[in-house]
Amino acid sequence: MLTKKVKSRIFILILSFLSVAVIIFILRSLDENVVYFFSPTEIYNKPNISLNEKIRVGGLVKEGSTNKNENTINFIITDLKNEIFVSYSGLLPNLFSEGKGVIAEGKLKDKKYFVADTILAKHDENYMPPEVSEALDKFN
Amino acid sequence: MLKNFFPNKILSISNKFITSLATLMIFIVFIGLIYALFISPPDYIQGDSVRIMYVHVPSSFISLGCFAFIGVASIVNLIFKIKFMPLMAKSLAPVGCIFTLVSIVTGSLWGKPTWGTWWVWDARLTSMTILFCFYIAYIFTWKFIDHFEKANKISSVIAIIGMFNLPVIKYSVDWWSTLHQPSSITLTSVPTIHYTMLVPLSIMLFGMVIYSLIIFLMGYKTEVMKFKLHKKKNHK
Numbered sequence: 001m002l003t004k005k006v007k008s009r010i011f012i013l014i015l016s017f018l019s020v021a022v023i024i025f026i027l028r029s030l031d032e033n034v035v036y037f038f039s040p041t042e043i044y045n046k047p048n049i050s051l052n053e054k055i056r057v058g059g060l061v062k063e064g065s066t067n068k069n070e071n072t073i074n075f076i077i078t079d080l081k082n083e084i085f086v087s088y089s090g091l092l093p094n095l096f097s098e099g100k101g102v103i104a105e106g107k108l109k110d111k112k113y114f115v116a117d118t119i120l121a122k123h124d125e126n127y128m129p130p131e132v133s134e135a136l137d138k139f140n
Numbered sequence: 141m142l143k144n145f146f147p148n149k150i151l152s153i154s155n156k157f158i159t160s161l162a163t164l165m166i167f168i169v170f171i172g173l174i175y176a177l178f179i180s181p182p183d184y185i186q187g188d189s190v191r192i193m194y195v196h197v198p199s200s201f202i203s204l205g206c207f208a209f210i211g212v213a214s215i216v217n218l219i220f221k222i223k224f225m226p227l228m229a230k231s232l233a234p235v236g237c238i239f240t241l242v243s244i245v246t247g248s249l250w251g252k253p254t255w256g257t258w259w260v261w262d263a264r265l266t267s268m269t270i271l272f273c274f275y276i277a278y279i280f281t282w283k284f285i286d287h288f289e290k291a292n293k294i295s296s297v298i299a300i301i302g303m304f305n306l307p308v309i310k311y312s313v314d315w316w317s318t319l320h321q322p323s324s325i326t327l328t329s330v331p332t333i334h335y336t337m338l339v340p341l342s343i344m345l346f347g348m349v350i351y352s353l354i355i356f357l358m359g360y361k362t363e364v365m366k367f368k369l370h371k372k373k374n375h376k
Contacts, residue, residue, distance in 0.1 A: 093255060122321070123255070
């Protein structure tokens, strides 16, 4: 029966299994997933990049680059050094806008052309009321 | 200061003291919530969903702080064998665990309207989930291992291993590219949060820290009583 000793042994067993699972999980995520997205420059500098693998590209939406057709939206992701042309069909998050951070998930056609199936808006560390933002814009 | 947490001292902390702390906490959180929900302005991009931050950020602070304390207490405990250290760490764990969960859930609620997704496996969110796993492992060790010394040793080792995760959480947004934004409040530079939002954030942090202190004191008192009863039983 489940005496106290047996219970504690079972528990230690489960715990060691769990910790091994957690460690494997950490190592796996350290291996490939820690970098959540690549910048256009990183993609440009990568020697052999797979076109079949799903990757994420992140940067700013270039001002004046969005172009909406019937279903597809085209825009350019820039890190101010290199640019990638992105094509996407689907719903955009509300915070998607030109000059703001964005992460696109999908596949590369080539180093300059990316077909996205998911778009995430990236928020930066600045928090301020709208009036302050307007005042800053005027100042600039 | 530390003397006040000695087992004999803690039992003399009256319920009156805890009740007055609770009154203070309710007062501060009430003011903080009014400030956060009504007086403070919406964000220039996020709009009103910025108000989630006033709960999210303090929860994250507290969850990291509690685990840091548990980790340090575990090291001290393994080296010096101070009896009340594990009791303090043990009673702080549920507080940290709950606030980790609050931080993850509120972050998820904020992520949907802001990022366009409830959840991603980026470095910050993943390391925070790992912290939650460590809290669970720590609490379960105390719960399921009856022998005090054994539970004490295993849980201390878990806490010390888990402590390595803390700097990873803190700096994950700087070391790797993540979907989660970098810290707005740092020791080295001016906060990038406008002061109209910083004020309610600070009030909420203060209120929630007092709340954690109350729960901790109540838990710690109970643990000390249990420990003393246990010792008495073994003597007979």
